[in-house]
Amino acid sequence: MRARTKPGTLRGCVTAGGVVAAMLFGVAGEAASQGTAQATSGDALRVALVTGGCTGCHGATGEGGHGIPSIAHTKSQAEFIAVMKAFRDNQGSPTVMNRISRGYTDEELVVMAVRFARPN
């Protein structure tokens, strides 16, 4: 992984976007946590679009507030994806996240992890 910029910024996503690039081009499977593929800027746009629903509640940097949990680099990518998948099955006492996580594809959960989770 290249040196990361400030977490939570779009620039940070571009750097972390290697994981997504690897996913999209079929190099790695889901939750690939040591993506080293060169990220393209298109990944940043896709990350921003897919996570547009997340920031509406969790905030532009994912910091949460008013009881909404922070998702700003609080979990590894693998943990983040595992939690999102568990929500689909009502695990972890979800309030709204069970209804939300079922609407997104596995690949989109990876895209979300790229923006909000730690790389490892």
Next chain:
Amino acid sequence: MAHPRITRRGALAAGAAFAATLAAPRVSAQARARLVIVGGGFGGASSARFARDAFPDAEVTLIERSRRFTTCPYGNLVLAGMRSIEQITFGYEALARRGVRVVHDEVTAVDAAGRTVRLGGGASVPYDRLIMSPGIDLRWGAVEGYTAEASARMPHGWVPSLQPITVLERQLREMPDGGVFIMTIPANPFRCPPGPYERISMVAHYLKQAKPRSKVLALDAKDGFSKQPLFMDGWRELYGPMVEWVGASNDGRVMSVDPAALSVTTEFGQTHRGAVVNVIPPQMAAKVARDAGLADQSGWCPVKAGTFESALVPGIHVIGDASIAAPMPKSGFVASTHGRQAVAAAMALIRGQAPPDPVYFNTCYSHVGTNYGISIVGIFRAEGDRFVEVPNSGGISPRNETMTPERRAEQRRLEALYADGWYESITREMFGLA
């Protein structure tokens, strides 16, 4: 479950488009893509913020006539006495500091052929793509007797730029104990489907404390509404007989109003007199969109599902409440996701690239009482020329009987908290404050 995926070609195209933006040499100001956004509400302000962040080389102009924007969401909490109007009013200074060119002026005409927007001050603003987030107008006279003049006596409180929620708030505060607060509710589609029912709840919350002998009578042109079982459970639990909701089948459809008598008359001729009468009238896309030829006979604006480009006028994207985007609700949250997709699609189309695949997202929280929140969630995609909700996802909060009493209290408490968190997060993001 349907899992539409981005195609490899789509991904490459989107990537190439974005890379091209970054790599493009800035030869002259004219070479920059000119994105003009009309309307600074949830759709427009979110679009401007997103465009500024995602496309640093684009020229982003936001045209909004008002310098201060009061949100529709949380207006009902002003009625409840839980918020002040100042707490739900925002400016555009932070967006301007981030590099959005903010123009406070009225749009008098849109010249789609010349790709120019004309302003009341006389200036013309050229665009490569236009994003219109104009909001709604009220259909004066659709309920007989309900004119703009009548709305001073019978407030709508539904379009803050036409009438601040404080007009209705003042009447509610001055209402005598034992009075009836009448609300009339239109047929679909209208802005904020759960909004009238949250308002019933917040008015009842206030009355229960301040005027406990009073009553809320809601007369509805429909037989069903958003989050209906949850609202009705909540009203029964918190307010008992204080809240009466009458659907269309029980003669709830109001046909005419008499502002002088503060009375409303239903389809089958029943007349109800209130101490306060809140008329939420039928609606349509705002005039600026209708004048630009963007609306069809329904009064709303048909759009393409993948891009929100107008189905009637090329080069213009119509987002938010003014658009025809069912099964998506006319909500602020979903408008913000329309806006991001419209911006990304507009930029791709300017560069001759394929627009990215969309995913639209909505969560509408409603306050029913203190520590009592409920929600509806929806995730939507484009399927050909239609919007579709992702099957087996989204939906409303669990009903009371599906939970233990402890879990039920926790679920409602958390959703009330999350509503506050949502409001803070989305407003901070769209107005560039975070």
